[in-house]
Amino acid sequence: MLTIVKLIIYYFGYQLGFSAVAMLVSKYIAPMDLTMTTSVAMVASTVVMMWHLLHFKYVDLSRDKYREVSRQVLLVSIVFVFAAMYVLNLLIEQAGIPNTMEDTFIEMSRNPLGLLSIALLAPILEEMLFRGSIEGYLLKAWKSPWGAIIVSSLVFGVVHMNPAQIPFAFLLGVMFGWLYYRTGSLLPGIIGHVLNNSVAAVNMILYGDIPLEEQVQDEAMMWTWAAIATVAFVLATLWLNRRLGAGLLAMVAETRTVSAEEPTVRPEEPAESPEEPAMQSRENRDADGYQRSEK
Numbered sequence: 429m430l431t432i433v434k435l436i437i438y439y440f441g442y443q444l445g446f447s448a449v450a451m452l453v454s455k456y457i458a459p460m461d462l463t464m465t466t467s468v469a470m471v472a473s474t475v476v477m478m479w480h481l482l483h484f485k486y487v488d489l490s491r492d493k494y495r496e497v498s499r500q501v502l503l504v505s506i507v508f509v510f511a512a513m514y515v516l517n518l519l520i521e522q523a524g525i526p527n528t529m530e531d532t533f534i535e536m537s538r539n540p541l542g543l544l545s546i547a548l549l550a551p552i553l554e555e556m557l558f559r560g561s562i563e564g565y566l567l568k569a570w571k572s573p574w575g576a577i578i579v580s581s582l583v584f585g586v587v588h589m590n591p592a593q594i595p596f597a598f599l600l601g602v603m604f605g606w607l608y609y610r611t612g613s614l615l616p617g618i619i620g621h622v623l624n625n626s627v628a629a630v631n632m633i634l635y636g637d638i639p640l641e642e643q644v645q646d647e648a649m650m651w652t653w654a655a656i657a658t659v660a661f662v663l664a665t666l667w668l669n670r671r672l673g674a675g676l677l678a679m680v681a682e683t684r685t686v687s688a689e690e691p692t693v694r695p696e697e698p699a700e701s702p703e704e705p706a707m708q709s710r711e712n713r714d715a716d717g718y719q720r721s722e723k
Contacts, residue, residue, distance in 0.1 A: 509620030
């Protein structure tokens with residue numbers, strides 16, 4: 429757990445450090461409004477945190493790691509995420525959970541650097557950090573898929589520190605975490621996360637703080653789309669379960685038996701560094717664990 433704590437400290441430390449620098453620059457060198465100052469700090473801290481994760485080998489972004497994820501899985505993952513995103517946003521709005529960061533995000537989405545941070549850089553970093561680094565570390569340390577996915581998703585939700593975002597981020601984190609566990613790749617989660625944030629940013633640019641219910645202006649149509657999205661989500665989940673080799677319920681059995689079947693470190697193999705999680709793609713493996721060729 430010390431590795432997780434250390435990573436979160438770095439994550440917030442870079443943000444606070446670059447925020448202080450940006451405010452000093454704004455005050456003494458190049459005056460900027462608060463939105464620009466925040467946007468500059470977020471872009472800088474995100475880029476440096478990405479470098480940190482890559483330099484110290486918390487994640488592996490080698491090209492070969494992503495060739496194993498088929499286009500079909502990526503496309504269905506987009507449906508999987510987009511459908512869930514619509515339904516979750518609607519439910520959270522209906523629950524009336526306060527959004528304490530709404531005004532800040534609206535202003536940032538209308539700033540070029542802020543839009544870059546929200547729509548592209550933040551999703552990539554968060555997948556590298558919460559899935560690639562934290563979940564990857566827990567998968568090796570605990571040998572428990574459910575435990576690793578749930579804990580990393582809880583951390584992902586809590587660090588947003590915004591009541592409206594915490595449950596939304598947690599549930600999306602579970603989805604991204606499952607995709608990462610089953611494919612061994614960050615690519616499906618990155619694409620889904622970029623899609624989620626980009627749609628949210630465009631929505632804030634066009635509608636500001638107008639609720640989804642008022643945007644649609646037809647409650648029956650709004651719930652019809654929610655029903656369609658729910659069906660699409662279920663179908664995408666079933667397809668991904670079948671394609672990726674094991675369903676969600678199979679993870680429970682795997683979690684219960686893995687400790688008895690597989691020692692933490694095999695005697696004939698050297699222990700792996702906890703700071704360099706190595707995920708193995710499951711998409712192209714059959715039930716016996718042998719590599720199968722694509723036809």
